[in-house]
Structure formats: structure tokens, C-alpha cells
Amino acid sequence: xxxxxxxxxxxxxxxxxxxxxxxxxxxxxxxxxxxxxxxxxxxxxxxxxxxxxxxxxxxxxxxxxxxxxxxxxxxxxxxxxxxxxxxxxxxxxxxxxxxxxxxxxxxxxxxxxxxxxxxxxxxxxxxxxxxxxxxxxxxxxxxxxxxxxxxxxxxxxxxxxxxxxxxxxxxxxxxxxxxxxxxxxxxxxxxxxxxxxxxxxxxxxxxxxxxxxxxxxxxxxxxxxxxxxxxxxxxxxxxxxxxxxxxxxxxxxxxxxxxxxxxxxxxxxxxxxxxxxxxxxxxxxxxxxxxxxxxxxxxxxxxxxxxxxxxxxxxxxxxxxxxxxxxxxxxxxxxxxxxxxxxxxxxxxxxxxxxxxxxxxxxxxxxxxxxxxxxxxxxxxxxxxxxxxxxxxxxxxxxxxxxxxxxxxxxxxxxxxxxxxxxxxxxxxxxxxxxxxxxxxxxxxxxxxxxxxxxxxxxxxxxxxxxxxxxxxxxxxxxxxxxxxxxxxxxxxxxxxxxxxxxxxxxxxxxxxxxxxxxxxxxxxxxxxxxxxxxxxxxxxxxxxxxxxxxxxxxxxxxxxxxxxxxxxxxxxxxxxxxxxxxxxxxxxxxxxxxxxxxxxxxxxxxxxxxxxxxxxxxxxxxxxxxxxxxxxxxxxxxxxxxxxxxxxxxxxxxxxxxxxxxxxxxxxxxxxxxxxxxxxxxxxxxxxxxxxxxxxxxxxxxxxxxxxxxxxxxxxxxxxxxxxxxxxxxxxxxxxxxxxxxxxxxxxxxxxxxxxxxxxxxxxxxxxxxxxxxxxxxxxxxxxxxxxxxxxxxxxxxxxxxxxxxxxxxxxxxxxxxxxxxxxxxxxxxxxxxxxxxxxxxxxxxxxxxxxxxxxxxxxxxxxxxxxxxxxxx
Ligand code: BAL
Ligand code: ZN
Numbered sequence: 001x002x003x004x005x006x007x008x009x010x011x012x013x014x015x016x017x018x019x020x021x022x023x024x025x026x027x028x029x030x031x032x033x034x035x036x037x038x039x040x041x042x043x044x045x046x047x048x049x050x051x052x053x054x055x056x057x058x059x060x061x062x063x064x065x066x067x068x069x070x071x072x073x074x075x076x077x078x079x080x081x082x083x084x085x086x087x088x089x090x091x092x093x094x095x096x097x098x099x100x101x102x103x104x105x106x107x108x109x110x111x112x113x114x115x116x117x118x119x120x121x122x123x124x125x126x127x128x129x130x131x132x133x134x135x136x137x138x139x140x141x142x143x144x145x146x147x148x149x150x151x152x153x154x155x156x157x158x159x160x161x162x163x164x165x166x167x168x169x170x171x172x173x174x175x176x177x178x179x180x181x182x183x184x185x186x187x188x189x190x191x192x193x194x195x196x197x198x199x200x201x202x203x204x205x206x207x208x209x210x211x212x213x214x215x216x217x218x219x220x221x222x223x224x225x226x227x228x229x230x231x232x233x234x235x236x237x238x239x240x241x242x243x244x245x246x247x248x249x250x251x252x253x254x255x256x257x258x259x260x261x262x263x264x265x266x267x268x269x270x271x272x273x274x275x276x277x278x279x280x281x282x283x284x285x286x287x288x289x290x291x292x293x294x295x296x297x298x299x300x301x302x303x304x305x306x307x308x309x310x311x312x313x314x315x316x317x318x319x320x321x322x323x324x325x326x327x328x329x330x331x332x333x334x335x336x337x338x339x340x341x342x343x344x345x346x347x348x349x350x351x352x353x354x355x356x357x358x359x360x361x362x363x364x365x366x367x368x369x370x371x372x373x374x375x376x377x378x379x380x381x382x383x384x385x386x387x388x389x390x391x392x393x394x395x396x397x398x399x400x401x402x403x404x405x406x407x408x409x410x411x412x413x414x415x416x417x418x419x420x421x422x423x424x425x426x427x428x429x430x431x432x433x434x435x436x437x438x439x440x441x442x443x444x445x446x447x448x449x450x451x452x453x454x455x456x457x458x459x460x461x462x463x464x465x466x467x468x469x470x471x472x473x474x475x476x477x478x479x480x481x482x483x484x485x486x487x488x489x490x491x492x493x494x495x496x497x498x499x500x501x502x503x504x505x506x507x508x509x510x511x512x513x514x515x516x517x518x519x520x521x522x523x524x525x526x527x528x529x530x531x532x533x534x535x536x537x538x539x540x541x542x543x544x545x546x547x548x549x550x551x552x553x554x555x556x557x558x559x560x561x562x563x564x565x566x567x568x569x570x571x572x573x574x575x576x577x578x579x580x581x582x583x584x585x586x587x588x589x590x591x592x593x594x595x596x597x598x599x600x601x602x603x604x605x606x607x608x609x610x611x612x613x614x615x616x617x618x619x620x621x622x623x624x625x626x627x628x629x630x631x632x633x634x635x636x637x638x639x640x641x642x643x644x645x646x647x648x649x650x651x652x653x654x655x656x657x658x659x660x661x662x663x664x665x666x667x668x669x670x671x672x673x674x675x676x677x678x679x680x681x682x683x684x685x686x687x688x689x690x691x692x693x694x695x696x697x698x699x700x701x702x703x704x705x706x707x708x709x710x711x712x713x714x715x716x717x718x719x720x721x722x723x724x725x726x727x728x729x730x731x732x733x734x735x736x737x738x739x740x741x742x743x744x745x746x747x748x749x750x751x752x753x754x755x756x757x758x759x760x761x762x763x764x765x766x767x768x769x770x771x772x773x774x775x776x777x778x779x780x781x782x783x784x785x786x787x788x789x790x791x792x793x794x795x796x797x798x799x800x801x802x803x804x805x806x807x808x809x810x811x812x813x814x815x816x817x818x819x820x821x822x823x824x825x826x827x828x829x830x831x832x833x834x835x836x837x838x839x840x841x842x843x844x845x846x847x848x849x850x851x852x853x854x855x856x857x858x859x860x861x862x863x864x865x866x867x868x869x870x871x872x873x874x875x
Contacts, residue, residue: 001864006318006371012137013044013053016144019188021134023114025121025152025195027106030114031065032134033098036144040093048093055088057099058131058138061113065100086135101134108132109782109823117261118220120196121156122274124267127317127376130188140187140314141419149179152195158218160194162186162270164252182270184250185417187313192269194218194257201227205235205249208242213249219258219281222746226281229292229674230256230299237300240334245408247307256280256299260748263784263826264380266298268305275302278749278785284672286750288715289682292674296338301331307412315419317376321368321444322422324380325388329396332389339676342564343614349539349565352390354627356382357544360449361630362837363873365476369422369444374868377826383447390542391443395429397488397512397540398440406432439516440486447476450485452515454547458530465527467491467535470519471543477872487515490540493524493531498560501531509562510537532556537563549573551597558601564615571605571619574598575647579628582643587636592646599654606658613666614680617687622648625799635841637803641762652694663688663703672713679715686719693723701728708736714750722757725764733764751778752789759793762800767808770794770801781820784827791816795834802834807848810835814852817866818859825863832856832866836873850874 018037023030038055040046046053064081067074069090079088088097108115113132114123123129131138148161153175159168163182171177198218205213215234217227234256241247251271262276279298282291308330309323336344359365359382366379368388373379396404407429414428422444426437450473457466469489473482492510493501500509503524513522532553536545549557549570557570578595585592605611605619625644629635652659666685672678689707692700701724708720721740725733737758744750755773759765773779773790780786795802795813802809813835821828835856838849856862857870 001374001867003372003374006316006369009316009318011044012041012139012142013046014055014137014142015039015041016137016142018147019136019144020147020149022149023151023193025105025150025156027116028104030103030105031100032103033100034134034136036097036099036136038090038095038097052091052093055090055097056085056137057088057135058085058128059101059135060084060131061103061108062132062135063102064135065102066098068098070095071098085131099135103133110826111261111263111784111824112826114193115261117259120198120220120259121152121194122196122257122259123191123193123269124263124274125191125269126189126267127320127380128189130191133191136188138188139316140189141316143185143187143313143417143419145181145183145185146191147179147181148191148193149177150193150195151175151177155197156195158194158196158198158200160192160218160255160257160272162190162192162272164271182251184270184311186270186310187419190268190270190310190313192267192272192274194272194274196220198257199224201231203231203235205238205254207238207248209248211248211252213238213251214253215255216253217256217258217280219277223258223277223281226283226286226749227258229282229287230275230280230295233296233299234303236296236338237303237334240300240337241304241307241330244333244337245307245330245405245412247304247412249306250311254303256302260785261783263824266302268302268309270306270310273302275299276785278752281749284674284713286714286744286747288718288753289674289679290715291749293335293339293679297331297335300334301327304330304334311417312412312415313419315421317373317379318370319421320376320379321384321388321391322420322425324385325368325390326392326425328385328389329392332393340612340614340680342568342612343618343680345538345565346568346615346618348386348389350627352382352386352542354624354630356386356542357449358626358630358837359383360387360447360476361474361840363477363839363875364836364869365447367445367447367479371445375829375864377865378829378868387542394443394486394488394541395426395437395440397490398437398486398514399429399433399435403433403435404429437486439484442483442485446473446482446485447479448473448482450482450487450541450543452487452489452536452541452543452545454533454535454545456533456547458527460530462525463528464523464525465493465531466521466523467513467533468519468521469513469515471515472518477875484516484518487541487543489513489515489535490537492534492537492561492563492566493527494534494557494560495529495531498556500562501527501529512540534561534563534566536566538565539569551577555597555601555604558619559604564612568615568619571601572623574601575622576628576631579623579640579643579647580632582646583628583632583636583639586639586642586646592643594650594654595647598647599651602651603655603658606655606662609665612680613684614676617680617683620684620687620691626796629799629840635837635845637799637841637845638805641800641803645762648691649694652691656692656695656697656700659688659691660700663692667707669712672715682715682719686716689719690723690726693727696727701732704728718753718757722761725757725761727763730764745778748785752785755779755786755789756793756797759790760797762798765794765798765801767794767801767804767812770812782823784824787816787820787827787831791831795831803845805844807845807852810849810852811855814855817856821863821866825865828863829865829869832869832873836869838873 020035022033105114112129150159159178161180166181167179199221200216200218203215256273258277265279266275308326410432411428453470455468554570554574561567704720704723
């Protein structure tokens, strides 16, 4: 594999004005005929006097049957098949190119291009899957109008593609034929095709200008009862995008299809979104609140791409965050508007701090706009998505909501129908507001997580309060020197009685400081008492903030901060500090000290009945082992597990009666609704239940047992089951898991969660059990969801068992990654992530993990995906 650089970008030599595709579907011999109207690109770098350049078409795993130019077969000396594609010498600036190829969807296990999932044909073309369907300039800056005809046996009554259906009929030999036309020019990565025996639910949406849009959600017949929530979410998203961004839907129909075998969560193909079943199908009996909320967010995300991604797309894949960062920001704001804003923010920041910060500090560290890659599939990362969204959020914070909207209006208007860059986005934001984001741009090309050290000084005599900030970003691979960033820091001050202090004469209680230098001080006047600062409110920038709070101050912020996010953050800081101290005690062989400050804090939080229960649940949730690992300079897995288990069980024991009171007060019998209020109530109730069961006391386990047996909704059932599996006796856990499987074995999504619950359980998910799950009849190595549930659940969410001191967890993961690479390189390369951070572990683990990685490297020819990650990790 070779490295591709942003600096080498060149506009395409040829454009494709029209693309007509004909698919004759057969599992092992699908014929794909393409008719492409090709035209020399007037904007290409050129020297046509020396002759027209060759036309390069990408193509992988294709059997070339014929090529014709303007109706005549192209002689063999005018084309050459090479690794990765086809080079043609045509010597005309404009021509009709017809190519016929044969492909085998049935044997396509990579799930890129055209493949079969449970007998249904479907496609995944982003980023570079279209080249597995036919020879084509498979790059996002080649935008074309597509017409697609699908011919298939009558056993595939539903034949779908992008755009509007313009024709249908039957062929002479009785097969079905349907033609779709998409009037919006698009890159090949947004192409989609589906063929299957599917049912659908239908609804309509009237757009702000009064057009009626047909909405259809397709799935296999057995899942038809699980579509309502996604449909509601879609309609809410369509309305929200009109109201908040002024974006109206543009085709007559919008379709979603649920597919069981899918590498990603979902895909925003124009007018025909394809979804991983787990990210779209839900019913109260089968899906948890978390799944309901995930579905709402992903439906919104894919829908929002219709503008941020499809109407305005990326010039090249280095610009991926242009559409992903912006769209994640849009979907996060949508979810915040639909649910608890603070809780949504807490969840997103937790993911960022746990996984994106780790990515930033690891061997795959890259900027939001990378400058090189080997395999673009490896760059669908937390940095591109989540940090990219934080960058857009900071622009929103710096400019303000109205100015941001002016900027997005200009961006969409200026670039509609074009393939553009992150720079174009920033320029639109500047131009619409006469703003200067020159220094801010560094966020796009500087990798790594900035560290912000803060000191304060109170001058009672002059009633001034000064905050001094020092920023620095650690070096990352290939980027030794870092420059100061423009960091917006939202700040509030609390007085001794807990009230918010006025920060200026206009009585504002919050201010955003704009840091632009390595060290910078800001002084506030008229501060008549020594305040307690609430810093980086709402996590106004993706940085690590360090301020020397005392435990008492953190407890005070937990009680009084008006910023809900920082209230939670104070709790996290206290917990992380406590856990770190306990790790030190554990390593020194000392007796572990009871975490009294944390117990006091949790006790006060539990007593706060007027606080949003969802926020309380978040405050009572300890940082995960992964997050703890990310904090320290060297990871000692054993000490992390010991400290965390000790704190949890000590809190559970000390506050048992408080947890019990809250549990009973929240345990109302009522019909399931996925409303923010009910979800909040269930989340706190089940947080209490988990702590109660953590005591191991019989009465607590009986409560869980009763909740499990009541079977009211999957949220409560699976929370009870998880508690029994984690804290109940082994025999009890096995029995409940078996009865649960018996009841739900027909339901793919429930079985996937059942797998995940076991493999991620610290007490139950031993390597032996995980191996047994791999031989379970419902497990399929070819299904990414099952792989993520069992192998991912173990390697990414079961810190204790994965890091067993004999290193067997690492060896197991290496074996699975090697086996998967031959089937599905994207999944193999994602799954190897836990092995890539070996340098951060203690010597023994580091050596074991590095050994496992080396074994993968030496196991034979790796896919480009896996090669890139493994080789960079071993460097
Ligand atoms: N574009 C790939 C899936 C997503 O981010 O929506
Ligand atoms: Zn996306």
C-alpha cells in the first residue's frame, strides 16, 4: 500500500456528465453495464497540445467483459488493466463510454460495493466501494447525474435506487425491471441499490414550501413492527432542518432500508439511506432507551447529510470532516433539542475524552483534516467525526447562533451542487459575518489534544479576579511543533453562597474568553468576594483542562453550578482523582482508603430530587476503566480494575438505603414511552439497581430478578439481566441468560445485545466464555454486528478480562483480527485498535501487546486497511 497526500491533489482530468447503469442481478454473476458521458475537465491542470491524457477508471475485483467508445469496441491496445483500475486512451475530449463488467455479490464478504445480506442485494459505496461495482472515476469531485435500471427475478419484488422511480415493467423472460433517476448530480460514493423481498411502512411529510414527500422504510417482513420510531425520528429531523437551518428536502421520495450485514451505522446515499438494522429497528419490547436514542440520532444524521454531504459534498477524502464534523454537530444539536441538552453533551464529551483523546495520543493520531493516508476507510475516526464536530461547535460559540446561521446559509447557497473543502466552509463563515477565523483554522491541521493549565488570583483590595491560561499541545507523529490555537473558554463564577456572580456591569453571569496565545491572562473587575471559577462550561473546547480544585470546591460545584455540564464534570473530576489515589495505594500494596469525599458527593446528588434524573444518573456513573486509562501517563490495567471495583462496591455499601429509596420512588408502572422524561427516570432507576446489586445482597438481587421477570420493556429487562450477570451467582446468571435467549432467539437485534452483555461483563465474560460464544449457532464471523458484540465487547468494553495478566486476551484478539482480515478488512482494522496503544502500558503488558501486533504483522499479506494501522502502531 502507498501513501496518498493532500498536497498531491489534482482536479480530475475528465468529468462524467451522465451515468446510466444497468444491473442484471445474479448472486454470482451480476452483469453491470455502464454508459458514461465523458468530457474533458476544463479546470484540469493540462497540456493538451501534447495529446489528451489517459482516462483513469478505478476498479477492483471486476471481470471486464467489454469496452466501447461512441458505439465501437475499443481495441485492446487502447486500454490497460492495472492494479486498482483501468487506463484508457481515447484521444477525444468528449465521448460515450460503454463498459460491461461481471461481479459476484454472493462472495463479497468485505461489505463494500454490491453484496448480499440475508438474500437481499445491497450496496455500500462510501468511501471507495463503487469501484467494486464497475470501472469509474471513483472520487468525490466527479459528480454525475445517475439513471439506474435494475433487472431481477420476481423473487426480488422490491428494486430500489437513488432518486425518483421513472419506469417499471417486466422483461420478456418474466423478470422485473425498474428504472430510477436521480436529478441531483452526485459522486459515486452516494450511489445505492437494493433488491429484495421486503415490506415497508409508509408516511408522508409536507415540506415548508408545501411539497408532499413520500417516506418509506423497508425491512424484512419479520421486522415490520419495529419501524415506527425511526419514521417518527425522520419526520422530526426533516422539520428541525427546516426550522434550524432552512433546509428543505428535495426529492419526491425518501427511503430507508434496514440491512443486517453492515460495516457502519448507516449511509446517507441520496434519497435511499441504507441502515445497519441495529441503528433503525426498535420496539419497546426489543430495544433499550439507549437504542431508541441512538436511532433518533442516526436517522437525523443521515437525513441531515442530504444537505451537509450530498448537495454540498467533499472535494477529496482529506475533507471528510467537512461533511462528517458538521453533520455530527447538527445531529448533536437536534438530539439536544429533542432530549436533555446537558445529558447529550455529557455523553458526547465522555466519548471524546475516552476514545478521541486516546486516538489523538496514539499512533494513528491525525488532524481533523489529515494530510495523508494509506487507506481512507481507516479515517472514519473519532477525530474526523467527534473532534470535527467540536471544531464546528467552537465556530458556533465564537460567532454566536445567528451569525453561524448566516454562515451556513451562505455555505449552502455558494456551494450547492459542488465538491468543496473545509477551507470553503470556514471562508463562508467568515464572509457571511465579516469575521476573522485565521488562527482558528489551525484546529483543522494540528493534531493532538491541547492541555490548558489555569491559575487564578484574587485581589480583594481592587476587587479584581484574574485567570491565567497556559495552552500547549503535545507532539504527535509527524507534528513535533505545535502553535497556539484559538480556544474559546466559557467561564462563570460562583460566590460563597453558591450564587452566580455578575462578571461585568451588564450583569452577565457567563463570559467566553478567547485564548489565542500560549499564555494569556484575563482580569474581571468588580468581583467583591473570592469566587470559585466554573471553567470551560459546556465543554466549550476539546481540551484537557487542569485547575487545582480542592475536593471541597468540587463538591461545591456539584451542588451549585448553574452549568449542568460542569456540575457533572466536577463529579467526574472528584471521581477520577479518587480513583487515581487508590491506584497508587493499590500499587504500593497499601490498604485502600474509603473514598469519603466521593461518598458525600454521591449522597448529596442522590438526595437532589429536583435535579433531572438523567443528569443524576450520569453524575453517579464512575468514569470507565478506558477513561481512567486515558488519564494517567502509564496504564496499569490491574490497578485500574482494582481501584474502580473498590470504589463502586464501597459506594454501593455505604449508600445502599439511599439507592433503595430512589429506586422505589422511580419504579412506576406505566406504559413504555421513549420520552426524555421517562428515559431519564429509567436511567436513574437502573443506575440505582446496578449499585444495589453491586452489594451482592440477596434482597437487591431479588429486586433485579423481579424486574427481569416483569418484562415490561427491554430497557428494564436488560438492565436487570446485566445486573444479575455481573453481580449474581454464576449459576443464576447462566440460567437467566439461557431463558432470555430462549425467548428472543428469533430477534437478531436482541441476540446481538445478548452477546454483548456477556462478553463485556467483567465477572462473567471470561475468555473461555467468549470463545464459547464464538461457537454459538447464532454467531457469524461474517456479520460485523456480531463481531462487534462478541469480540469488540470483550476487547473494547471488558477491561478486566481482556487485560488478564497472562496476555491471553491479546493473543485471542490477534487471532480474530487475522481471521477477519481475509473476510472484511474494514472490520479487522477497527478491531485491532485496543492493541495499538501498547506503548502506554506497563512494560509487561506493553511487551505482550506488541508481541500480538507483531504476530499479526507476520501473519501473511495484510489488507491495506490492517497494514496501515499495524505498521503505524509498530513504528
Ligand atoms: N458517511 C458514512 C456514514 C455516516 O457518517 O453517515
Ligand atoms: Zn455521517
